[in-house]
Every structure is written in structure tokens, then in C-alpha cells.
Amino acid sequence: MATWSAPGKLFLFGEHAVVYGKPGIAMAIKPRVQVTVHRSRYAQRPNSPYIAECLDFLNVKGSVYVKSQLPSASGLGSSAAVTVATLFAINDEFQLGYNKEEVTEFAHEVEKITQKGRASATDTYVSAYGGMVLIRGDEKRRLIPPENFSIVIGNTLVPHHTVDQVRKVAEFQKRSPAVANPILDAIGALTMEAMHNFENQHELGILMNRNQALLNALGAGHPALSRMVLAACSAGAYGAKLSGAGGGGCIWALCPRTVRHRVISAIEACDGKPIPTEIDMEGVRKERDQ
Numbered sequence: 001m002a003t004w005s006a007p008g009k010l011f012l013f014g015e016h017a018v019v020y021g022k023p024g025i026a027m028a029i030k031p032r033v034q035v036t037v038h039r040s041r042y043a044q045r046p047n048s049p050y051i052a053e054c055l056d057f058l059n060v061k062g063s064v065y066v067k068s069q070l071p072s073a074s075g076l077g078s079s080a081a082v083t084v085a086t087l088f089a090i091n092d093e094f095q096l097g098y099n100k101e102e103v104t105e106f107a108h109e110v111e112k113i114t115q116k117g118r119a120s121a122t123d124t125y126v127s128a129y130g131g132m133v134l135i136r137g138d139e140k141r142r143l144i145p146p147e148n149f150s151i152v153i154g155n156t157l158v159p160h161h162t163v164d165q166v167r168k169v170a171e172f173q174k175r176s177p178a179v180a181n182p183i184l185d186a187i188g189a190l191t192m193e194a195m196h197n198f199e200n201q202h203e204l205g206i207l208m209n210r211n212q213a214l215l216n217a218l219g220a221g222h223p224a225l226s227r228m229v230l231a232a233c234s235a236g237a238y239g240a241k242l243s244g245a246g247g248g249g250c251i252w253a254l255c256p257r258t259v260r261h262r263v264i265s266a267i268e269a270c271d272g273k274p275i276p277t278e279i280d281m282e283g284v285r286k287e288r289d290q
């Protein structure tokens, strides 16, 4: 038996645009997902398409158990964390001998297959390596997380499906490239501006709000997300935006520490669930053998 765990992620800037080669910034967050794999010839096919694909991809038969405190279908990277932890656990249990870089690349491949060919390496890379990362195409740059980065996550409890959201944006881009491409370009430019403004939280908040408006224009919004973003900003957050594929799921708000409790109450008043979190500097890791 092999047990591995991997962190979730918060998409700070650039989701969707990153699928089209633009830059994106994401951060690994607690809580983590824990996956145990053991060899078994007669294992049932798992319900999760990501886990089924991991087993097929590495051509092994085994049972996979998942323990997770990350809400699924919420934009906090639970599918990527499950994929990463499963592949590392399989590599360990079946002694396949792949290195970390290779297994991380397999995780991206598995996401691409499961998401019908469209997935950036962001979620899987962040989950494998932890910390804060800038991704642009094949380029991955680790960033130094700013101090005093006070964030609050709010779950709208509206489930979403990354595959559908990514497909919707792809259809929009194909149908109306003259409209969609400038939006994707603007999100990319805004992500680079954000990268140079991580120490200026006031400015970062403005950029978050612009990114949120552009995500709405792309069709990734949802009334529950808009309501929660507005509520967080009215409660004193510098800015707020959705995280991940949108259409439901979570928002994150950047706020002065002094108004944290007000932002949390605002999320609750929107029938949402605040999620306590912090950056996880550690990526995938082995937990224990049984």
C-alpha cells in the first residue's frame, strides 16, 4: 500500500486564459487530499474519471481510496490534487521508477485526456510542487509569496464542472474569436500586471476586480459568484474574484486583516461557506506505507 497527499490550489489570476497560452498565477492551499493505492487484480473501476484515467495511463490495476477535506467541483483544485496524489501513489506502489518531473507531467496529460484535450499545467504543477507559481505555456516560475497576504475563500456551494466550463469558453472562442481573443489577451496582460503588484494589495484588489469582470465577459460567471464578490468588496475587501473554472464554486477575497471577520460574515450572508485556508509551501508528499 502507498499513501500520498497533495494540496489544493487557489487560482489567483488568469484562469481560462492560461489554457490559451497566456500567463496564470496559482497558489497551493491547505487542506490536502490523501490517496492510498494498493495492488489488486480485481479492483472495481473507480467512479472518478480522473482516477480511472490514472490507472489506465500507467497501465496498472489497483484499488484507490481518497480522503479529502477539499470540497470537490468548487474551483479549489480537488481533481488535480487527486490526480497528482494518485499517480505518485501508483508510481510508488508499483515501483515504476518515474521521477517527480515525469509523474507531474503525467498528471497534466491525465487532466488533458479527462478534460477532452484542454487543460493547462497549472493545477497539477501547483499541486505537485506547492507554493505560488506563474505558468505560461511550458514555462513555470516559482514566485515568492507576499507577506501579509490576507485572503478569505468563500464557497458559493453551487457545483460546477471544469470540463463543461472549459468547453463553453472554447466554443465562444471558436464562434466569436474577434470578441473572445481580446478578452483572453487582456486577462493575460492583467496577470502580468498583478505579478508586479503583489506587494501593493490595494492595486492588486483593483486588478482582481478587473479579472472578475473579464471572466464574466468570457461566460465563466454565475449570479451566486457575482453576489458574493460584491458582498466581499462592500464589506471592505480590496478586491474579490472567482477561482478556477467558474460557473459556481469559490471566490477569494483579498482584505485588510481588520475587516476579515466582516468579509467572512458577508460570505455567510450570501448563503456561502467561508473556507479557512493558508498557503501550502509543500507539494505532493508520501504519507506512510501500511
Ligand code: MEV
Residues within 6 Å of the ligand: 011, 014, 015, 016, 017, 018, 019, 075, 077, 118, 119, 120, 121, 122, 123, 162, 166, 243, 244, 245
Ligand atoms: C481550472 O482550475 C482552471 C482553468 O483555467 C482550466 C485549466 O487551467 O486547465 C479553467
